[in-house]
Amino acid sequence: MEQSTKPIAEPFSSYQILVIALLALLQFTIVLDFMVLAPLGDFLMKSLSMTPKGFGLVVSSYAFSAGASGILAAGFADKFDRKKLLLFFYAGFIVGTLCCALSTNYEMLLGARIVTGLFGGVIGAISMTIVTDIFAVHQRGRVMGVVQMGFAASQVLGIPIGLYLANIWGWHSSFLMIVILAIMIGLTILFMMKPIDKHLALQSDKSPFLHLWHALSNRSYQMGFIATATMSVGGFMLMPFGSAYLINNINITQQELPLVFMFTGLASIVIMPLVGKLSDKVDKFMLFTGGSVLAIILILIYTNLGPIPLWQVVVVNMVLFMGIMSRMIPATTLTMSVPDVKDRGAFMSVNASLQQMAGGIAALSAGLIVTQETKTSPLENYDILGIVVSVMIVICIFFVYRVSELVKAK
Template sequence: MQQPQKNIAEPFSSYQLLVIALLALLQFTIVLDFMVLAPLGDFLMKSLSISPKGFGLVVSSYAFSAGASGIMAAGFADKFDRKKLLLFFYSGFIIGTLCCALATNYEMLLGARIVTGLFGGVIGAISMTIITDIFAVHQRGRVMGVVQMGFAASQVLGIPIGLYFANIWGWHSSFLMIVILAIMIAIAILIKIKPIDKHLAIQSDKSAFLHLWHAVSNRSYQTGFIATAFMGVGGFMLMPFGSAYLINNINITEAQLPLVFMFTGLAAVVVMPLIGKLSDKVDKFMVFTGGSLLAVVMILVYTNLSPVPLWQVIVINMVLFMGVMSRMIPATTLTMSIPDLNDRGAFMSVNASIQQMAGGIAALCAGLIVTQRTKSSPLEHYDTLGIVVSALILLCIFLVYRVSVMVKKKDAVLKIPAKH
């Protein structure tokens, strides 16, 4: 009975702490690049005369190109040093984000988002693979709790600062901010991170296509892919029109918008490490279920709001994102435990592709459900969107349960004395 406690409390080495810090900063830039698009939505829709359907396409274009890129990269994901692979795709992401900053019309922005997605969509998968390679199973919940804080940090720091820059220098400056930060992180990874290539010694598939086929045809892996697909659809539907909804329906001003995102992010900063630690100590599926039920209640409240004071909007958003974050960490940690070492890169790439494409479908569907008569009129049918998202979240509980059962069986075979 003492061994599990020892594993759970296993400390990180100084090098592992460095890896966690750099991956968290990297995740911050990737998430911010995607997340800042929604808060900038009102700026972009008005300055470039983009309709809700057109803006949904801008958001989904990143997701679809990221999905296609992940599938193409999956066969090669376990053929190279993971550090080199990470730097290659991160460099492309930086170039794509720079193109976003230089865009002057809708078509240029759409093209830039496609380029950014081609590179940025694979980076999350590579990061998750690196975490699985470097950290023991009993450490991964805590690692994910920190690395996924990139999402929270983008809310607390990135989005408010990005919106502040957008109000002063225009929306282009928000993307330039990401480019400058990403270049510094890339240099640090190049200098500080050691080669990550142990998987190269156990590769058996000579063909990249054959390696991809072995990953996608594996029944166990397919269970994880299906759960990820529905997680992606449910997770991305509300996001694209968040700022437009707050401004046009709840009467939040553009000056108040950064406060909403900042306090929402602060809530996530507090809750994510706690959820990470909890996921390492208790049943991950139960944590996921609790977060899902909280998210459903708050989504139904949020999407049916009438104009209310700013503080009420902030509180509702904070609780909503606590529920969302409580789903992300245990679900991601469970999914990371599915593949074997020699398939991790391929599995993570395919899984990320499915997540991105599901997000693209979600953004497109949201653009078809939500309508707006004029640039400044309230969004219509946002409450319908809330019902659809809630139903998908409830379905995900069943799908993640199947993943949880599978991971427990695998751990039992490997004789890992841990609670999952």
């Protein structure tokens, strides 16, 4: 009888569990710093007298600076111990977020977001590289299911707490909360994580710029870059104006807003580990396609809503995020499998950069599409935004299919 060659899902070691927990917590702070801008959007637009276009620029400034730093860091990403690289950029991220908390006008906030993006935008790429270095390919779906829970946890805990603090002490307090938490996580990484430097023995390119060029010119890598860039467009288009849409179009109050994010995050916490396990067992592209179809249906419903009860808003958001998570995990797991070991750091940095830049363009475009006559008027053209996002999701399916075929060929 022919033996099965399917890998057994062996348990993680205690150190691997520690790494997963630290990366999940780190992801929580990075995602929260970016995600909290959307629910604080209504506070910021009113307190700093911002137009939708101006707020779109605040959101995209982080993305563009993150993209630029990722490209600059890519050539050096495989030249250093991953732990040291992670701590360097995380320290800069903490300083940038503190500057956000201390901002008193639009210009200061814009500058602070640029600084935060310069450092924060590279951290996700370094984290994904660490996952790929430490965990075998048949473990990565489970790991990503947990690490990406930082996204869900930011919705369940971070955003509601951030909004609660903003309602009491103002929007500055939300960023201070992130700074305090990030300092504790950074110290734990410093003292508890081992060096990650095995890749240093495999380096052949002496020049960081030559190393970057080799990563950029690889045809297989280019397909991974395009797939990631198209996938990020949808989220960056809808997310910045999420809270303003809920408050001004659906008539959700500032006090009810944390509940919407909390229940949406709870749904994500339930679905993400399940999707992670599923992506290790079934065809990742098929799972991605199913999530994409679900996301398109819910986006078209969501962007055409009028005033409805709170529970209906919560249900629609929960199902929408289930679709989004079912896209994110298998697509990320596939993309992580594209580069060779010696190129992982460079690939992940460039990949994150293009993701951020595409997101920045998407946020700016959304700011140009969406209009608002006064500070309390309903947002206009949000339904058009839904159609644009749906078309981008369909295009993304094609590119992720190409990535899936490349990974299978490897």
